[in-house]
Amino acid sequence: MSVNKTIVGSAEWLALPQLQVPAIKARVDSGAKTSSLHAFNIHSFKRDGEAWVSFEVHPIQKNRKTVVRCEAMVVDRRIIKSSNGEREKRYVIRTAMELAGESHSIEITLSNRDNMGYRMLLGREAMVGRILVDPSEELSHGDHSKSEISTMYGEVEEVKRGLKIGILASNPELYSNQRIIEAGEQRGHQMQFLNVKHCYLKMDADHPEVLSRGGSSLNGLDAVIPRIRPSVTFYGCALTRQFESLGKFALNSADSISHSRDKLFSMQLMLKNGLDIPTSGFANSPMDTNDLIDMVGGAPLIVKLLEGTQGKGVVLAETKKAAESVINAFKSLNVNLLVQEFVKEANGKDLRCFVINGKVVASIERTAAAGEFRANIHQGGKAAIVKITPEERTLAIKAAKAFGLDVAGVDLIRSSKGPLLLEVNSSPGLEGIESATGKDIAGLMIQAIEKKLGWEPSEET
Template sequence: MRLVILSRNPELYSTKRLVEAAEQRGHSAQVVDPLTCDLLIEKNLPSVYYKGQVLQGVDAVIPRIGASVTFYGTAVVRQFEMMGVFSATDSQAIVRSRDKLRSLQLLSAAGLGMPKTAFTNFSKQEKNLVEQVGGAPLIIKLLEGTQGLGVVLAETKKAAQSVIEAFHGLKARIIVQEFIKEAKGADIRAFVVDGEVVGAMKRQGREGEFRSNLHRGGTATLIKLSKEEKNAALKAAKTLGLAIAGVDLLQSDRGPLILEVNSSPGLEGIEEATKVDIAGKIIEYIERNQIRKRKNTLKA
């Protein structure tokens, strides 16, 4: 197969591992920066140009689209889909997962547990927002934040009201979320590939830090998920239409609570913690899809 990995940086661990895993299985893998692609849209002949050349003969693409380039990145993925090229992650599923408010609404409608969450259109009722999620302490998140950035722990009602008022004054969209004390600054990342949890790790924030992100000094250890946790992760990925997903959840007294579903989850932390070839699992998923595609073609 000829694979294209849509990534802005070929030196990133996740990008290099996907190239390595593809080549180990006898495939070619080209890293393409989606922001340097030009899209030609015409009747029955959509095409993608990269460095002045048409990208032809591509069997599948693996999107590694960062949150800051979602708009153009997903446009490139859509173009490949229009060309009949298989995408390991559906373009609309990426868009769906990047809209934190929409994704939480969909997960809620699917009956999945999550921390109580409030959103408002710059309402002046900061006190009511605090009460709606159970009072302080509570978490305040920017809708566009990633890797723990734009996430604030407000330990008192007064602090919470002040932070909410400040964000609203800047016209920054936020969600206000219940603080799950019993999680003790830890969360779980379950890595889903093609309807299977292929690895899971528990991430613990460093001392004095409520955020468990590895980018912020957190540590990761292997964890075996309970049946309830595994089912929640699989259902969350399926609800958002993601064949590849990093599902973040909290362990609480009322069961697993979904925090977020990531459509471009990093591979470094999960591979180091689990010692599982996650990149290889992704390539195997694409191989299975190509086999199904050939069988369907022969039947037709």
């Protein structure tokens, strides 16, 4: 019989008084078996020999500033299959739920629902024998205004709580890292420098973690900005991948970084996506040296070590004999290299386009120092603001998209055939481009994280 059952709509306000949550809007879903509550910074502990869990909740939709810290006894750990088919092992707690003037004890699983529309989902186990759902209705037991919610949570909502953002890098004194930290703090965020070599992983089915030296958990971070030195690419990407598996946003994913660091693969990826690059050759045997030289148009040509960065391991061979000597010398050391055509009309210059979230936010022209060529532009070169063409802008945006990079430094050269793509950098430096353009690139990077996580700054920030 349906007598004495409460009729609710597809969404309703309810309260979890034992968790100090006076109001939370829940999605009512009879298709879901178990109820779920948005929770983060989840930590298990023992109290009087019993298993407990502490966690934090953002109880209000689209609001990361209001935070409630909760504790509850653990009643179970279960594998839960979400609506998108993903399986996750979650803590299960039991607590009182107040809805439509009635109170019931229900089981709730804890999961990060930041990407979901509602901070809580009310499943059918909590409704059996008590509640009927009218999907044509919504908030049938009343709504709460913003001022009412603010009053319920006291002054908490007025406190503008920033995001917790980690900079995953190697050198805290580097200009780029200092600027990012400065920009984040100016916008009210808690910035933390994470030395790649001082972090380690706990790979555990129940409670995976990233920890810093001394055992401090980094699971409480909202986002990380990987600024990984080439020499620690493998380990830095492993750390980034672990953060991603924990549901933390990484401003450049581990896969996009690793793809950009493999020069040969990155060029093949550019070609796969129809992006124009200088003619290049790759071979394993010294017996193919002459063919390599011929396929890129002969000398002068450029020889690049696949492991080189920022102009290091790049040689201009001005004659065929010099090219043969350089190529064979490198191959005798069992190192991999690319041979690339020399674009004379570039005249020792290249373009660096800084792309954030699919938009070129700044561009500079870099000129190599006297007596140097374009590849050595990083050593003593000059940078100046430049107006790029629509074709160059499109190429830069497509390049960043091909690698899946949220932030990228895209290097181009101008040739008689049009712009050519040289390289896509997943950890582009900020000093040259900020100095030349006067733009707050670090601030734009922080804003990209805010947009992704739906965080809005206070008026004072």
